[in-house]
Amino acid sequence: xxxVVASAKGKILGESDTATRRDEGPDGVIGQIIEQITLAxxxxxxxAKKLGAIGLGAPGAVDPRKGMVxxxxxxxxxxxxxxxxxxxxxxxxxxxxxxxxxxxxxEHAYGAxxxxxxxxxxxxGTGIGGxxxxxxxxxxxxxxxxxxxxxxxxxxAGPECPCGRRGCAEAFASRTSIERDVMAAIKSGRxxxxxxxxxxxxxxxxxxxxxxxxxxxxxxxxxxxIARAQHSIGLLAGNLVNALDPEVIVLGGGIVERLGEDFVxxxxxxxxxxxxxxxxxxxxxxxxxxxxxxxxxLGASFLARNAVR
Amino acid sequence: xxxVVASAKGKILGESDTATRRDEGPDGVIGQIIEQITLAxxxxxxxAKKLGAIGLGAPGAVDPRKGMVxxxxxxxxxxxxxxxxxxxxxxxxxxxxxxxxxxxxxEHAYGAxxxxxxxxxxxxGTGIGGxxxxxxxxxxxxxxxxxxxxxxxxxxAGPECPCGRRGCAEAFASRTSIERDVMAAIKSGRxxxxxxxxxxxxxxxxxxxxxxxxxxxxxxxxxxxIARAQHSIGLLAGNLVNALDPEVIVLGGGIVERLGEDFVxxxxxxxxxxxxxxxxxxxxxxxxxxxxxxxxxLGASFLARNAVR
Numbered sequence: 001x002x003x004v005v006a007s008a009k010g011k012i013l014g015e016s017d018t019a020t021r022r023d024e025g026p027d028g029v030i031g032q033i034i035e036q037i038t039l040a041x042x043x044x045x046x047x048a049k050k051l052g053a054i055g056l057g058a059p060g061a062v063d064p065r066k067g068m069v070x071x072x073x074x075x076x077x078x079x080x081x082x083x084x085x086x087x088x089x090x091x092x093x094x095x096x097x098x099x100x101x102x103x104x105x106x107e108h109a110y111g112a113x114x115x116x117x118x119x120x121x122x123x124x125g126t127g128i129g130g131x132x133x134x135x136x137x138x139x140x141x142x143x144x145x146x147x148x149x150x151x152x153x154x155x156x157a158g159p160e161c162p163c164g165r166r167g168c169a170e171a172f173a174s175r176t177s178i179e180r181d182v183m184a185a186i187k188s189g190r191x192x193x194x195x196x197x198x199x200x201x202x203x204x205x206x207x208x209x210x211x212x213x214x215x216x217x218x219x220x221x222x223x224x225x226i227a228r229a230q231h232s233i234g235l236l237a238g239n240l241v242n243a244l245d246p247e248v249i250v251l252g253g254g255i256v257e258r259l260g261e262d263f264v265x266x267x268x269x270x271x272x273x274x275x276x277x278x279x280x281x282x283x284x285x286x287x288x289x290x291x292x293x294x295x296x297x298l299g300a301s302f303l304a305r306n307a308v309r
Numbered sequence: 310x311x312x313v314v315a316s317a318k319g320k321i322l323g324e325s326d327t328a329t330r331r332d333e334g335p336d337g338v339i340g341q342i343i344e345q346i347t348l349a350x351x352x353x354x355x356x357a358k359k360l361g362a363i364g365l366g367a368p369g370a371v372d373p374r375k376g377m378v379x380x381x382x383x384x385x386x387x388x389x390x391x392x393x394x395x396x397x398x399x400x401x402x403x404x405x406x407x408x409x410x411x412x413x414x415x416e417h418a419y420g421a422x423x424x425x426x427x428x429x430x431x432x433x434g435t436g437i438g439g440x441x442x443x444x445x446x447x448x449x450x451x452x453x454x455x456x457x458x459x460x461x462x463x464x465x466a467g468p469e470c471p472c473g474r475r476g477c478a479e480a481f482a483s484r485t486s487i488e489r490d491v492m493a494a495i496k497s498g499r500x501x502x503x504x505x506x507x508x509x510x511x512x513x514x515x516x517x518x519x520x521x522x523x524x525x526x527x528x529x530x531x532x533x534x535i536a537r538a539q540h541s542i543g544l545l546a547g548n549l550v551n552a553l554d555p556e557v558i559v560l561g562g563g564i565v566e567r568l569g570e571d572f573v574x575x576x577x578x579x580x581x582x583x584x585x586x587x588x589x590x591x592x593x594x595x596x597x598x599x600x601x602x603x604x605x606x607l608g609a610s611f612l613a614r615n616a617v618r
Contacts, residue, residue, distance in 0.1 A: 061586055
């Protein structure tokens with residue numbers, strides 16, 4: 001988890017981060033959040049009492065009105081009222097979004113989607129999350145669930161998704177899916193440098209850095225799997241352009257941060273091939289995140305500031 | 310084409326309709342539009358000079374700012390400036406949307422989506438079109454192209470779509486696709502009453518009335534094909550709920566009008582099975598259009614009134 005103290009212009013005045021201790025349950029994790037906010041304020045040279053508002057991005061489904069995390073599978077949280085808890089501790093209003101909603105909010109306020117009236121964020125990590133800006137504002141949806149684009153189905157007969165259904169975009173192209181496909185290729189007898197890289201670097205999971213190294217080593221298995229993932233993400237992006245006609249699609253998450261334009265270029269091609277309305281001038285931009293790791297925290301700070309303005 | 314003169318409350322004061330003579334080209338069709346508007350005014354007992362504004366829904370891609378039909382395949386129109394032509398003739402402002410954008414606008418102003426902050430329309434006809442209401446307003450997108458949900462890809466290996474790509478929702482479940490699948494089943498040797506119904510009723514195309522009669526006659530081919538189409542439309546609706554989290558999805562078009570809730574119920578089931586965020590209380594409604602044939606004309610009139618308000 002990462003906390004920043006930011007100015008109205010998105011300047012980071014202080015920050016702090018730490019590994020989330022999910023084993024400690026909601027109480028423990030909320031304690032960690034309080035600690036990180038306090039440390040970020042200290043880093044900014046101010047007392048936490050001086051904070052004007054707090055924004056939070058949670059890895060899962062939220063109810064923004066209640067300040068409740070409805071369900072966060074990776075934390076194993078169900079119906080946790082984190083907003084009121086933080087609000088009580090710090091004595092300021094707390095805004096809550098999901099982690100990708102706040103990331104695209106950050107990119108819209110300060111990054112790659114700045115100035116766009118309509119933008120879509122596609123964040124590729126353990127899963128695939130999304131966020132939508134319409135008419136200059138984060139679109140949260142009826143229940144606060146807008147932007148779950150990782151669960152747009154690209155093929156009902158596709159691979160199983162962690163959500164229990166088949167063929168969601170996430171099941172094709174998340175980092176978890178890339179790992180599954182690389183491991184399956186190796187198991188089927190194809191040669192790959194990936195196991196060696198993971199061993200050398202003492203990695204249990206196929207992190208973005210492992211993916212980057214395998215590609216740099218011209219590993220054909222990784223190249224094939226990444227090409228398929230890029231194709232699927234492009235298909236998803238094309239679907240979103242046909243549905244929403246945004247000015248810009250921002251791609252983010254660990255792999256995008258590591259690989260940048262090399263990762264994005266084939267996605268752009270795949271997406272453009274699905275545009276119903278031709279875009280000969282390339283007026284619809286498909287670009288990597290500008291804020292990287294800080295997108296979520298900066299977007300959460302923007303939402304918080306906006307709520308008390 | 311249909312013209313209505315409507316009150317602020319969506320009451321139809323006068324109307325007129327006729328078959329579009331596409332062979333006469335843009336000039337001829339614009340002449341027909343002028344005639345129908347004039348006849349609808351006459352039917353309302355007023356002079357066309359008394360109209361306050363004109364709204365138009367065009368069957369294709371539009372540029373609302375220019376009042377231009379960018380591309381309407383069924384009319385074979387490219388870059389036709391219909392808005393300025395009508396505006397010059399009648400001396401009032403003209404608002405332009407595509408036919409399904411105005412239909413969902415009509416349902417939102419006066420029909421099945423009334424009062425909803427967020428709604429999506431799925432219109433099933435020759436093709437599949439859509440329209441999106443966000444924060445109480447028709448969402449047109451960056452280029453006026455928002456809502457082309459018929460071209461969300463449900464399976465890249467799926468059937469060919471009139472747009473030239475594969476596996477769009479339209480390629481699975483439009484009336485044209487239903488006709489294609491029924492004919493293919495018959496050609497492969499399955500027995501069906503459809504050819505007989507079409508012959509008796511002197512129909513060259515598999516209209517909604519033919520579909521309705523075949524289902525009433527318990528025709529297994531038609532039942533199978535419709536079930537597949539319903540499943541695909543449900544998949545599309547589920548994708549849209551995951552992306553946009555609307556309060557209501559309105560289904561419209563000829564088949565929906567004919568079959569109503571019988572057609573919608575299996576779509577609802579299929580859609581709900583794809584919701585990432587569970588909706589145990591059924592707070593997200595999936596319902597047939599209330600305005601039927603008049604949805605588009607009423608929505609266009611609403612847009613027109615809104616533009617001059």
